[in-house]
Amino acid sequence: MTSLSxxxxxxxxxxxxxxxVYLTQDLDSRFRKAAMSAFGYGRGSLSKAAAEALARWCSEREGTPTPIATSAPTDETNSSFEDVEQDNMGNSGEDKLRRSVQPAT
Structure with missing residues (x-):
């Protein structure tokens, strides 16, 4: 999938x-919690966190400073990542995380 943004x-x-990418369940859980904490529970949080993490990782190995984004993704950009954040049941990973951290009633 390629889209203009x-x-x-x-x-x-x-x-x-x-x-x-393929992650262990532990790393997936840690990443989702950190992403939601940093960017909230809205659509695109996982993509924002992943882009930031990958940019830092590349910069460390290249020895170059990480550029800082001056604008946030638009709703159109966020919607392009919807399929990436969907699990096989059609629920977003963010919804799944919310359910997993809510206390049982």
Whole structure:
């Protein structure tokens, strides 16, 4: 999946792509909790956190500073990541995390 978005630095137009990764359940849970804590429970939180983490990881290995995004993704950009954040049951990972951390009644 490739889509045109306005997410990036200033007026620069960037292309977003889908990246599928395999994580342990523990790392997945830790990442989701950290992403929700940093970016909230809205759509796109996992993508924002992943993009930030990957940019930092690359910068560390390249020895270059990590550029800081000057604008947040738009609703259109966030919707392009909806399929990435959906699990096989059609529920978003964010919804699944919310249910897993809510106390049973």
């Amino acid at each position: 306005l997410y990036g630095l200033g007026d620069k137009v960037t292309t977003t792509v889908e990246l599928k």
